[in-house]
Amino acid sequence: MTPRLGMHTLTAGRGLLFGGDYNPEQWPESVWTEDVELMRAAGVNLVTVGVFSWARLEPEPGARDFGWLDRVLGLLGDAGIAVDLATPTASPPPWLGHRWPETLPVDESGHRLWYGARNQFCPSSPVYRERALALVADLADRYAGHPALALWHVGNEYGQICHCDDSAAAFRAWLQDRYGDLDGLNEAWGTTFWSQRYSDWAEVITPRRAPYLINPTQLLDFRRFSSDALLAHYRAERDLLRARTPDTPVTTNFMGLFKPIDYWSWAPEEDLVSNDHYPDPADPLAPARTALVHDLMRGLGGGRPWMLMEQATAAVNWRPHNLPKPSGQLRLESLQAVARGADGLCYFQWRASRFGAERFHAAMLPHAGPDTRLHADVRAHGAELRRLAPIAGTTVPARVALVHDWASWWALDERGQPSDRLDPTDQLLSYYRPLWERGVAVDVVPPSAELSAYALVVVPNLYLISDADAASLTAYVRAGGVLVVGPYSGVVDPRAHVRTGRFPAPLREVLGASGEEWRPVPEDRPVPCRWSDGTEFAARTWTELVRSDGAEPVAAFTEGEPAGHPAVLRHRSGRGVAWYVATLPEQDALAELTARALADAGVTGVLPDVPPGVEAVRRGPALFLLNHGDDAADVPIPHRAEDLLTGTTAEGRITLAPRAVAVLRPLDTP
């Protein structure tokens, strides 16, 4: 069911959105007219305004200066450019921290972080909350019904963590809510260990710096709390906005696989999902990594279109060595987002700043001005996006689900485990890559997702799993689903207590396999393994001592202590099939395993054969082909098709130059 508000509220009559963050407060008003003219010439139809404008809107406590913003919104509105209006609460003015230092965040060492940068607020500070909400309410009152107002952008990239006294008090309240009483807390945190028993709530603090390893459940609960505390603040702002502008959608910009925030709990609280994503031009895995993040955004929005709120036209300025994007990369990356469900393609930022910490960050309009190669590329891209209007609102059908969970990530991130080299997001990418390479569409889902519509569910790692989620995976297989589970899964419960018995305790029945020892291996000694047909592969970092309890061992370790023990098992359970992988197979072996699991599930990619470096994805009526490689690629195509980007017709095959994109809509079916 499509909710009342969403991307469709914005794309109706506009097509795909194109624009960026616009910070007119950094420029004299004379520049604004030129900005708007150039925006129109570039096909910009939406800009985000006001993200960092608190000090300008409220120059001193309680004052209001909306005049400049009235003029900005007037200019944009007259030009037909929609406004994504930000609540400016991500970066309070110096007066807030100066007069009310308790609004400033405190780090784990108990040190206050000061103003002078941005993001210096404590989400649990009553003073911050009161001041922020007062301004948000006035902002919404002022611009409710304004013809330019199209979307609300709450705060910016939430992610603050705070250890101040207000935060500690809020943490205690959160814990009381979760555990009821101190006995419940002591039980859950396992405080009989190392004499950590609490006798009074006043003793309970956030996990500040301590002499040695901190209680793992305390750490995990603090991560949960920190995500929830920010969410509570976001919701308070959102509720003020909704009350005043019930027809204007609300979003806040996510940051992909960003560890501190559980986006599964956040996404349902917004009308549309938006994300900031900056692929590293130096990262050879960036295309697959980016696709994964885009699929996560689609998943967070329940499959509905989402919006790329920020990307860079060229180099960012916050990596140590900032490579520019090769020519063609700007449109390739933007179109990749469209292919994977984005209906909005926006940039940070419209005009490059002259001053401030981000003055060397690329923009849509560089310091050198409009007469530049970069700005020409921006214009060309804005123009071609208009041709993709038929794509807006369409979906990306997927029969494969990839499971990602924040709580499990947080729990596995803690020290004091057999190895700190099992990174759940690395595992996610490793299992995602072979699917991406074959043009198999994937939905990223939480462990609690309804799985019955999927033919294949891949769980690269769920170190922490609840009984209910384990039962759901089991039921999914019994009913005919195909499941792949990676190593070190099902290890702890939601309190991060080890599940005893042979592992993975809550999944061993469905997997028909169980283990007794985790055995990390030296990095420089890959572990030789062999498929049952004799082909060999290597695994690394991690092995498990596992036995079959009915599953077919399809690959085994061949040397050293684990020799003869299964490395990969496949089990028929009920009407389905469950795979367990007890190590980290090299990428080619994961591709082989994926091929076998896809065969079990009867799932194929969008094309029988996708050349290396090419991304193939079907969205709505069109097949998107994107060449991320450095060589031209020859792609066989199934139908006579029109390339929506060029208007040309293709048949039989299409040749894609490096960084070229085709958006093929079938003309007839043979």
Ligand code: GAL
């Ligand atoms: C984002 C942020 C923007 C800008 C951009 C630079 O994290 O939301 O305000 O800082 O990065 O890449």
Ligand code: ZN
């Ligand atoms: Zn705080």
